[in-house]
Amino acid sequence: MNSQFEWKEEYKIGVDIIDKEHQQLFKIINKLFRFKDDEKSSQWACREGLKFFKAHAAKHFLDEEEYMRSIGYQWLSQHQQIHNGFRENTLPALEQELEQAEYSLSSINHFLGVCAGWLIGHTLTEDLSITGKRARKWEDLLPGEELTAMKKVILQLVFDLFHLESQMISDAYSGERFGKGVYYRLVYSMGETGKGYEVLLALEDQLLINTVGQVLGIKTNKLDDMLIHASRYIARQFVGRVMEQFPALEAYTLKEENLLTYDEFHQIFEKEKPQASLLFDTGGGYFSYCVIAPHLLKKGVGTAIERENAMDEVEKYLSNRENTSAKQKILIVDDSMTIRQGMKELLSRDYEVSLAESGVAAIRAVTLNRPDLVLLDYEMPICDGRQTLEMLRSVKEFEELPVFFLTSRRDPESMIKVMPLKPAGYLLKHSKLPDIKKEIDSFLEKRKA
Numbered sequence: 001m002n003s004q005f006e007w008k009e010e011y012k013i014g015v016d017i018i019d020k021e022h023q024q025l026f027k028i029i030n031k032l033f034r035f036k037d038d039e040k041s042s043q044w045a046c047r048e049g050l051k052f053f054k055a056h057a058a059k060h061f062l063d064e065e066e067y068m069r070s071i072g073y074q075w076l077s078q079h080q081q082i083h084n085g086f087r088e089n090t091l092p093a094l095e096q097e098l099e100q101a102e103y104s105l106s107s108i109n110h111f112l113g114v115c116a117g118w119l120i121g122h123t124l125t126e127d128l129s130i131t132g133k134r135a136r137k138w139e140d141l142l143p144g145e146e147l148t149a150m151k152k153v154i155l156q157l158v159f160d161l162f163h164l165e166s167q168m169i170s171d172a173y174s175g176e177r178f179g180k181g182v183y184y185r186l187v188y189s190m191g192e193t194g195k196g197y198e199v200l201l202a203l204e205d206q207l208l209i210n211t212v213g214q215v216l217g218i219k220t221n222k223l224d225d226m227l228i229h230a231s232r233y234i235a236r237q238f239v240g241r242v243m244e245q246f247p248a249l250e251a252y253t254l255k256e257e258n259l260l261t262y263d264e265f266h267q268i269f270e271k272e273k274p275q276a277s278l279l280f281d282t283g284g285g286y287f288s289y290c291v292i293a294p295h296l297l298k299k300g301v302g303t304a305i306e307r308e309n310a311m312d313e314v315e316k317y318l319s320n321r322e323n324t325s326a327k328q329k330i331l332i333v334d335d336s337m338t339i340r341q342g343m344k345e346l347l348s349r350d351y352e353v354s355l356a357e358s359g360v361a362a363i364r365a366v367t368l369n370r371p372d373l374v375l376l377d378y379e380m381p382i383c384d385g386r387q388t389l390e391m392l393r394s395v396k397e398f399e400e401l402p403v404f405f406l407t408s409r410r411d412p413e414s415m416i417k418v419m420p421l422k423p424a425g426y427l428l429k430h431s432k433l434p435d436i437k438k439e440i441d442s443f444l445e446k447r448k449a
Contacts, residue, residue: 121236259313272292330440
């Protein structure tokens with residue numbers, strides 16, 4: 001993998017002393033990128049590079065803060081807090097990790113990913129706000145229009161960071177899978193009250209490669225540990241910047257972060273109804289931004305990422321993703337949660353299983369992440385199985401998509417009605433589970449062959 005991290009004109013804020021230090025920090029990380037794959041020089045380069053990086057970061061922060069004082073910048077104290085957190089907590093923790101891991105490749109990737117992600121996000125959001133090139137607050141937001149306001153903030157931030165003209169394609173996203181993605185959870189709390197604010201992000205792999213990977217100069221079509229570490233820190237700053245636009249959220253601080261499997265991500269949508277659930281198309285990939293607030297601070301959803309376990313958790317996460325991606329995909333569509341979960345338990349060991357609770361949700365799920373087989377409930381309210389299949393067959397891309405009807409009945413009249421829609425088969429809900437599994441296995445084995 002060829003990596004570089006080069007200064008770009010768009011990173012300039014127009015203040016000479018700040019821009020020069022930014023360029024120096026970029027150069028240091030870029031040198032480390034070049035040396036990290038050389039076993040003979042990587043340890044020495046990281047030791048020396050870390051010294052330079054820390055020294056220049058400290059000098060840069062002081063110079064930047066002095067400049068903000070000179071112009072009476074009203075967000076100085078908040079900016080200082082961000083600097084202090086990186087200088088006093090993040091960098092020392094990374095340095096200790098490198099020493100303990102004896103400058104292993106994974107620890108170097110963690111160091112580079114975190115520093116690069118932090119620097120990109122901080123430069124393109126906080127630093128550009130100093131000179132007014134990025135709006136710090138949205139003054140024209142009206143009370144009672146939080147959803148519209150959040151959409152506006154997110155679209156603007158995506159453009160500011162990555163120059164992508166995005167569009168919101170749904171304000172009722174319900175956790176459908178879209179291609180291969182990373183699922184990220186950030187939990188915030190307010191003081192000692194324990195009140196929680198939770199943000200869930202689903203980020204398509206291709207989007208991260210096209211944005212964060214492109215900024216880092218990583219020429220690959222596959223996520224690796226360094227890219228995920230950088231993406232984590234950019235995502236944290238992105239979410240923090242969205243939250244800043246809403247005065248009621250200013251007192252919340254980050255308490256926990258998790259990388260989730262798709263199943264863990266979707267479980268939240270099965271149990272909770274997010275207060276905001278937005279799906280965006282950037283042209284370079286999809287992402288969703290979902291908010292559950294203010295009560296949810298659950299334990300046991302994914303493993304909390306701490307300084308001590310960040311490398312291990314990301315490596316484990318990547319390994320689990322590889323194992324899952326080799327499986328064939330099945331979409332289960334049923335208005336009964338009991339049926340959906342029962343079928344998922346039956347099939348998830350051997351297949352990548354997605355769930356949809358209605359015909360409308362099924363259409364969107366198929367469009368975002370085409371499955372190898374759809375198990376479709378025949379009798380659903382509003383839009384039943386036959387109507388859902390009619391809509392699917394009306395799209396040329398899905399004319400031959402295999403669909404099995406899930407039904408409690410098998411009368412000739414019902415079967416005749418749907419024959420022109422070319423269903424691949426029928427499964428009786430009251431059949432024995434091993435028999436259902438056997439029929440699905442047999443069909444998919446033949447189709448794969």
